[in-house]
Amino acid sequence: ILQKKGDKPYYFEWTDYTSNIKPFYDVDIKYKNKEDFDKDKDKIYNIVFKELKRLFPDGRIVVSQSHGIKKEKGKNVYALSHHFVVNGYETKMELLRRFNGAHKLYDLYKHDGKSIIDKAVYRNGGNMRCLYSYKPNDNRQKVKVNESDTDLEHIIQSCEHTNFNAIGLQPLPQYSPPVSAVSSAEEEVEVEEEEEGWGIVEAPK
Numbered sequence: 488i489l490q491k492k493g494d495k496p497y498y499f500e501w502t503d504y505t506s507n508i509k510p511f512y513d514v515d516i517k518y519k520n521k522e523d524f525d526k527d528k529d530k531i532y533n534i535v536f537k538e539l540k541r542l543f544p545d546g547r548i549v550v551s552q553s554h555g556i557k558k559e560k561g562k563n564v565y566a567l568s569h570h571f572v573v574n575g576y577e578t579k580m581e582l583l584r585r586f587n588g589a590h591k592l593y594d595l596y597k598h599d600g601k602s603i604i605d606k607a608v609y610r611n612g613g614n615m616r617c618l619y620s621y622k623p624n625d626n627r628q629k630v631k632v633n634e635s636d637t638d639l640e641h642i643i644q645s646c647e648h649t650n651f652n653a654i655g656l657q658p659l660p661q662y663s664p665p666v667s668a669v670s671s672a673e674e675e676v677e678v679e680e681e682e683e684g685w686g687i688v689e690a691p692k
Contacts, residue, residue, distance in 0.1 A: 495621045495628075499614035500643055504580050507645040509653075510543060511583075511615075513605040514569040516598045517559065524565035528554070531603060532569055532632075534596050539571060542590060545654060546573040549636040551618055555627040570629065570641075577645040577653035584609040615643055 502508060514535055518524040532550070539548055553568040578586070584606070587593060593602040608615065616622060616629050618641045631641070642649045 496619055497623065498617035498620045500617050501612070501614055502580065502643055503613075504611040506580065507577055508580060508583065508643050509645050509650055510539075510546070510573040510576055510578060510586075511608075511643045512539065512571040512592075513608050514567070514571070514603050515605050516567040516603050518565040518567065521565055524554075524567055527598075528567055531567065531596065535569065535571060535604075538592070538595055539573060542592075543573045543576055546575040547640065548573050549640045550632040551629050551641055552632055553616075553627040553629040557625060557627060566627065568627070569632075572641055572643060574640050574650055575654055577650060580609050580611065617642070 512535065514531060516527070516531065518527070536548060536550070539546075549572050551570045553566075553570070555566060556563050557566045558564075587604070587606075587609075593604055593606060596603050618629055618631065618638055621628055631638075639649045645653055
């Protein structure tokens with residue numbers, strides 16, 4: 488977990504191919520106007536939640552969001568950003584990526600010809616924003632959708648403190664070709680560019 492000094496909380500969770508993780512999904516869509524954003528917001532949430540519930544019937548799905556206006560190429564866009572974490576299952580990053588491909592999750596729904604599920608987050612080494620945190624130079628805070636969820640359920644890494652009675656995600660008989668681990672400008676924060684004021688924060692024992 489990383490912390491940056493300042494007025495806003497900047498906490499990030501580090502994951503790589505050796506990490507035990509829960510299945511997690513980042514949904515990111517950009518809209519030119521608020522009308523289209525408002526029209527799709529609940530629809531996209533329901534499509535993804537229903538499919539994850541089908542694939543992980545014994546899981547507890549928690550959802551956070553960081554919707555809002557952001558700058559892109561000097562213009563304001565309306566960003567729809569849902570974050571789903573499935574508690575009760577445990578896996579590794581590469582296996583989850585292949586599982587998603589085999590079940591065609593990247594084809595579940597497309598906006599302007601692009602998958603709404605960000606494939607680039609399934610990479611070997613990267614920072615994922617924690618609950619209540621911001622990204623540098625961004626005013627959109629990541630907050631819970633359902634206040635009854637516990638904060639620990641939103642942590643991606645899986646251990647006895649964050650994932651109770653985890654079920655091992657079994658290998659599938661066939662996988663789609665592995666997806667290249669492409670950097671994601673949306674969720675990856677390069678520590679080298681933010682060195683000043685960052686430090687390691689110990690997780691509670």
